[in-house]
Amino acid sequence: xxxxxxxxxxxxxxxxxxxxxxxxxxxxxxxxxxxxxxxxxxxxxxxxxxxxxxxxxxxxxxxxxxxxxxxxxxxxxxxxxxxxxxxxxxxxxxxxxxxxxxxxxxxxxxxxxxxxxxxxxxxxxxxxxxxxxxxxxxxxxxxxxxxxxxxxxxxxxxxxxxxxxxxxxxxxxxxxxxxxxxxxxxxxxxxxxxxxxxxxxxxxxxxxxxxxxxxxxxxxxxxxxxxxxxxxxxxxxxxxxxxxxxxxxxxxxxxxxxxxxxxxxxxxxxxxxxxxxxxxxxxxxxxxxxxxxxxxxxxxxxxxxxxxxxxxxxxxxxxxxxxxxxxxxxxxxxxxxxxxxxxxxxxxxxxxxxxxxxxxxxxxxxxxxxxxxxxxxxxxxxxxxxxxxxxxxxxxxxxxxxxxxxxxxxxxxxxxxxxxxxxxxxxxxxxxxxxxxxxxxxxxxxxxxxxxxxxxxxxxxxxxxxxxxxxxxxxxxxxxxxxxxxxxxxxxxxxxxxxxxxxxxxxxxxxxxxxxxxxxxxxxxxxxxxxxxxxxxxxxxxxxxxxxxxxxxxxxxxxxxxxxxxxxxxxxxxxxxxxxxxxxxxxxxxxxxxxxxxxxxxxxxxxxxxxxxxxxxxxxxxxxxxxxxxxxxxxxxxxxxxxxxxxxxxxxxxxxxxxxxxxxxxxxxxxxxxxxxxx
DNA sequence: GTTAGGG
DNA sequence: CCCTAAC
Numbered sequence: 001x002x003x004x005x006x007x008x009x010x011x012x013x014x015x016x017x018x019x020x021x022x023x024x025x026x027x028x029x030x031x032x033x034x035x036x037x038x039x040x041x042x043x044x045x046x047x048x049x050x051x052x053x054x055x056x057x058x059x060x061x062x063x064x065x066x067x068x069x070x071x072x073x074x075x076x077x078x079x080x081x082x083x084x085x086x087x088x089x090x091x092x093x094x095x096x097x098x099x100x101x102x103x104x105x106x107x108x109x110x111x112x113x114x115x116x117x118x119x120x121x122x123x124x125x126x127x128x129x130x131x132x133x134x135x136x137x138x139x140x141x142x143x144x145x146x147x148x149x150x151x152x153x154x155x156x157x158x159x160x161x162x163x164x165x166x167x168x169x170x171x172x173x174x175x176x177x178x179x180x181x182x183x184x185x186x187x188x189x190x191x192x193x194x195x196x197x198x199x200x201x202x203x204x205x206x207x208x209x210x211x212x213x214x215x216x217x218x219x220x221x222x223x224x225x226x227x228x229x230x231x232x233x234x235x236x237x238x239x240x241x242x243x244x245x246x247x248x249x250x251x252x253x254x255x256x257x258x259x260x261x262x263x264x265x266x267x268x269x270x271x272x273x274x275x276x277x278x279x280x281x282x283x284x285x286x287x288x289x290x291x292x293x294x295x296x297x298x299x300x301x302x303x304x305x306x307x308x309x310x311x312x313x314x315x316x317x318x319x320x321x322x323x324x325x326x327x328x329x330x331x332x333x334x335x336x337x338x339x340x341x342x343x344x345x346x347x348x349x350x351x352x353x354x355x356x357x358x359x360x361x362x363x364x365x366x367x368x369x370x371x372x373x374x375x376x377x378x379x380x381x382x383x384x385x386x387x388x389x390x391x392x393x394x395x396x397x398x399x400x401x402x403x404x405x406x407x408x409x410x411x412x413x414x415x416x417x418x419x420x421x422x423x424x425x426x427x428x429x430x431x432x433x434x435x436x437x438x439x440x441x442x443x444x445x446x447x448x449x450x451x452x453x454x455x456x457x458x459x460x461x462x463x464x465x466x467x468x469x470x471x472x473x474x475x476x477x478x479x480x481x482x483x484x485x486x487x488x489x490x491x492x493x494x495x496x497x498x499x500x501x502x503x504x505x506x507x508x509x510x511x512x513x514x515x516x517x518x519x520x521x522x523x524x525x526x527x528x529x530x531x532x533x534x535x536x537x538x539x540x541x542x543x544x545x546x547x548x549x550x551x552x553x554x555x556x557x558x559x560x561x562x563x564x565x566x567x568x569x570x571x572x573x574x575x576x577x578x579x580x581x582x583x584x585x586x587x588x589x590x591x592x593x594x595x596x597x598x599x600x601x602x603x604x605x606x607x608x609x610x611x612x613x614x615x616x617x618x619x620x621x622x623x624x625x626x627x628x629x630x631x632x633x634x635x636x637x638x639x640x641x642x643x644x645x646x647x648x649x650x651x652x653x654x655x656x657x658x659x660x661x662x663x664x665x666x667x668x669x670x671x672x673x674x675x676x677x678x679x
Numbered sequence: 680g681t682t683a684g685g686g
Numbered sequence: 687c688c689c690t691a692a693c
Contacts, residue, residue, distance in 0.1 A: 568687065568688075569687065569688085571687070572687095592682070592683085593681095593682095594681075594682070594683095595680085595681060595682090610681075610682090611681090611682085611687085611688090612687075614682075614683075614684095615687065615688090618683095618684085
């Protein structure tokens with residue numbers, strides 16, 4: 001019965017909503033040394049973070065049928081049209097702007113004209129990814145701004161909502177704190193469209209009414225926000241940001257905002273973080289995918305009219321079979337979120353910047369040799385630096401619904417999942433060489449984030465507001481988090497392994513395995529992964545896995561940094577059924593044929609690579625050799641261990657034998673050959 | 680791309 | 687699990 005029930009469900013594993021090219025440089029690239037850009041060292045006075053989480057929530061297909069103005073906004077094509085329209089009407093109200101559903105690539109478009117809208121666009125991004133735009137500002141103007149802004153902010157509760165109401169023009173351009181942006185977007189609701197064709201999910205804001213509840217500390221100097229033909233009026237004309245205090249620099253958007261680190265919110269009470277700044281490490285294939293080759297493939301780029309080829313665009317991870325399939329059959333849990341939200345690449349863009357800004361050629365930017373390629377710098381003589389962080393990925397989601405569920409319910413499920421994830425809000429963290437910069441009052445210069453070199457080591461991360469402030473707590477070892485995560489949802493008993501097993505079992509093995517998978521799931525109940533919430537926390541803590549990469553955005557590159565920044569994959573203990581499948585396969589195929597083993601017994605378990613299997617076998621052999629008291633983790637039936645030993649012994653011998661045989665044959669052949677030669 | 684091993 | 691050398 002259990003088995004049957006299990007089979008009746010479909011489990012979906014999302015590694016993020018399908019989308020825009022987000023890119024992550026290849027590992028090799030990440031390790032490369034620091035960027036060798038010759039740009040002048042910019043003194044970044046302040047940086048702006050514009051972040052948006054374009055997430056999407058769904059609605060019932062039925063309910064979604066109800067159309068409203070926002071309906072059309074969900075259409076992929078809409079985005080472009082809106083953009084075009086905006087070009088014609090620079091003073092378009094926020095409302096009109098907030099409905100893009102473009103791809104990330106679009107967000108990266110930086111024409112002079114659009115640069116000012118980049119932020120907004122990011123916000124509009126419905127790709128579940130958070131797009132951040134960072135714009136450095138002039139030192140001088142910045143300090144002035146800070147003071148003024150501070151005063152202003154203190155005397156006034158700044159609400160995005162208010163701004164919007166009072167200034168229906170480009171206020172939308174104002175950068176927002178990531179968490180607020182995301183929060184706002186989420187609160188607004190998203191529409192989710194499922195593309196059955198590719199099992200992808202796309203998210204789009206239902207509307208553009210972003211409401212931010214918390215006061216903002218903003219330092220704005222964004223001439224670009226003003227229409228040259230219109231009265232120059234600060235978007236914050238409410239008095240918050242005296243335009244007089246801002247200097248203008250060509251088309252640069254100079255924005256600055258302060259982010260109080262102390263406000264690091266906790267995303268979810270259960271969320272915890274670990275190596276937050278470690279970019280997720282997906283399976284090798286994925287990493288390898290992130291090669292220059294992939295860049296060319298990014299289809300969205302063309303459509304988005306990338307005006308800057310130097311903008312690093314990381315290819316989507318999707319569709320890498322070896323690494324987590326998008327859709328998975330699963331048993332048990334409704335969903336699981338893995339790892340961090342995702343990481344993004346930090347990319348500076350030169351859009352609209354001074355002519356002397358350093359322009360990076362595509363090669364440069366994506367070339368594996370340049371670590372900083374992902375973090376492009378454009379430093380002008382006047383110390384202006386503009387850079388952007390693109391596309392934070394949403395954590396991997398696991399959703400399970402009955403086969404009989406409607407598409408609408410599936411959408412709802414996804415929505416709920418995303419909502420739950422974002423409910424707590426997001427917070428932005430700044431990392432310098434992997435270390436979080438906590439003092440918000442320090443200037444960038446003081447923090448050492450004022451030169452090209454530092455930018456190379458600069459990273460941003462999105463964290464659930466509920467996260468603890470010590471990202472490293474659980475680094476490398478989820479167990480601590482595990483124990484600290486008592487919360488467990490009864491409704492989500494299934495575990496990763498269980499799911500995997502279910503999948504595997506249902507497709508490859510027998511009922512026995514199914515039963516075991518059930519058992520496994522139970523046995524894993526203590527595993528954080530099992531619990532959705534726990535999983536989340538753990539996820540955040542331990543891994544920005546494959547699709548659900550961490551929010552941490554780090555300029556990947558240096559080798560030294562590599563170890564610190566690269567996120568480790570989520571640990572996924574092998575279940576008994578998995579072990580059995582492995583043993584069975586090895587018994588048949590022997591060791592040394594891991595690829596075959598993988599194909600035979602774990603083909604559908606995308607999270608298990610042949611290397612994983614090989615490693616597991618290695619540990620199994622070791623486990624079998626030690627006394628039970630020394631064994632840890634889920635107990636593997638002695639019977640299986642015996643089989644492991646037997647197999648190991650057999651194949652060791654067999655291989656040796658074969659080798660010997662082969663050697664003998666060769667020798668013999670040589671002998672024969674020699675003999676024949678003599679003849 | 681796979682294997683094999685050390686970390 | 688990660689990372690690499692070696693193939």
